[in-house]
Structure formats: C-alpha cells, structure tokens
Amino acid sequence: MPFYMTVDGGGTKLIAILFNERYELVSCGRGKGINPNFDTLDSIAQTMRDCVEECLSGYDGITIETLYICMPGPHELYAETVQSKAQVNNVISLGEGLMSTLAAIQKTTGYMALAGTGSGVCYVNGDRVRHKGGWGGLLGDQGSGFIIGRDGLFAVVQAYENWGPKTRLYDLLMEAWNLDHIHEILPKVYRAKSYRYVIASVAPLVSKAAKEGDRVCVRILERAGEDMAAQMIALIREVGLHGDIFPTGGVWKGCRIMYDVFCDRIYSEYPQANIRLPVFEPVIGGVVRNAMGDRDSLDEETIIHLSNKFSEYLYKTNW
Secondary structure: OOEEEEEEEOOOEEEEEEEEOOOOEEEEEEEEOOOOOOOOHHHHHHHHHHHHHHHOOOOOOOEEEEEEEEOOOOHHHHHHHHHOOOEEOOEEEOOHHHHHHHHHHOEOEEEEEEEOOOEEEEEEEOOEEEEEEOOOOOOOOOOOHHHHHHHHHHHHHHHHOOOOOOOOHHHHHHHHOOOOOHHHHHHHHHOOOOHHHHHHOOHHHHHHHHHOOOHHHHHHHHHHHHHHHHHHHHHHHHHOOOOOEEEEOHHHHOOHHHHHHHHHHHHHHOOOOOEOOOOEOHHHHHHHHHHHOOOOEOOHHHHHHHHHHOHHHEOOOOO
16 A cells, blocks of 8 residues: 655744555654754754654655655755665655645635744745745744733733833733743843744743733734734735635644734735635645646545545634
8 A cells, every 4th residue: 555744844833744655644753843043954864763653653665656745955955864664656746835825725725824932924836936024033923922922021011111102911921931030031042052942832822921911912912913914915916816815833723813903904905815724734735736646636425535634734723
C-alpha cells in the first residue's frame, strides 16, 4: 500500500503526518519551531530528526510515494532526514500560502490572513502568491500574537505605573507567569532564549481578559482586527477580488472580537466578499493536494471523508 507524508513547519511548531492511499491517518510526529530567522541550524536539524523518528516509528524502510513539505526552514534537510528512514519517490514543496489555502478552503485560489506568532496576508493562485506583511515583530507583524502580546505587556506596565487604565490582564499575567512582583517580567522577557515566543504567549491572556469585558484588551484585539483588514484591503485593491478570504493561525482561534472587526472592515469595502473559517489546519494541505489530483478544488463528498479521517486536525476556535 502506498504511503504519503505531509509536513508543515513554522516559528512555533513542526507537524508531520503519514497517510495512505485511502486517505487515512497512519501516524504523526511533532516538534518545536524551525524558523531559521530565530532558531539555529543545529536546533532545526535535531527537531526534524525527532519529528521524523516519531512519525515513522514502526515504519522504517517503507516507501513514501510523495512527500509534501511546507516550512520556512531548509526543505532539503527535512527530505534528507526522511530519506534516512524511508524511500521517498517524490518531493513536492508547497508555499505557506498554497498549503494553507488547500487546507482551509480545498481550493488553489484564495486570500489568506495569517495571524500566528507573526502575521501577513497573501493572495494565492496556484503557485503564484502576492504577499503583504511578514516583516517580523520589530518592523511590522501587526495583528500577530507577538504584537498583541507586546501591546498587552505595554498595558500592564502602564496600569502599574498609573499612567494608563487599569486592566484585568495585570492579574492574569501575574498568575500565569507566577510572578511575585511586576518587575519580574524583565528577566522573564529579556533573558528568554526567544523573547518573541514569550511575548506572543501573552496573546491568549489578552483574549481571556477581553472575553471578561476588559476594555483595554478589547481595544487591543479590535486594533489587531483593523490592522489585518487594512492589509487585506490593500492587497485586494491591487489584485482584485477573485476568491474566498480566510483567516488562519492560532491567534484567530481565541479572538472572536478580532475576527468580527476584521470581517466588518472587509465587508464595508467589499460587501460581496466571502469570508470563511478554515476547514483544516495547514498540515492537511498536503493531503488535500494529493486528493485533488489534477483538479483545482475538492468535491463535498471527499471533504467530508477527510473531515472524518483527520478530525483531530480540523480548525477549531474556542469562541
């Protein structure tokens, strides 16, 4: 029986899935982030080895007909790592935009609004991509977990020093980070191996405070939604509106406020737009690509089948 593998890597995680010709989940492997802008090559290589070892445990020596790879790190290194454990007949590299579009809407054309640790928007038309954003936390990434977390920390400091409004986030942060005094956030952030991920980890606390009615955090999320919409509108003005718009990335999952503001702003400019939540997490893009064959979309029956077989990889919000 032929086997296939799809892998999705990014700044916070690496996920690999082994599946068969009946589109059934066989096994999976996971690892931490593998972004070469923030992680060393040695660390990336070890993460890849651990992920492949987990995914192929008990399947050494099998033949993988096609390996679908999407990651900012070295694709060749991952392929070589898999080839050390199995025979790989074909390697297909998928860009982040196409991988996410395939997984989200089971089409090859669409508009992605990514809000994870970083952020950006893009128009995908097969292998062609038009992109805005993604400049990193120091130069951009508006709407990302990093910027939301950073703004949350700003608000906590301002509240503590009495030159900003009080916020529920103060107590949530003290509890989540197990702090005795607010000044302990300094070593927590500045001595971290990756302050980027530490700061982004505050974003879920911002969402929690906003759900409890904290106006400071509500405004942070509203601004994030406005910023993501502004980037998307600028993109649509350049390329036209030719497909569905979908958010993706972990930030949206806890931020209904952000999503609603994003949608309202898009609809105010493009009332005919179709904004929809993703069906699957991006890693399933390789499964969808395989199931499509030469087509540019999937029929409903196949989508239902994949939803049943890969249910743990359905895109779920906690709204």
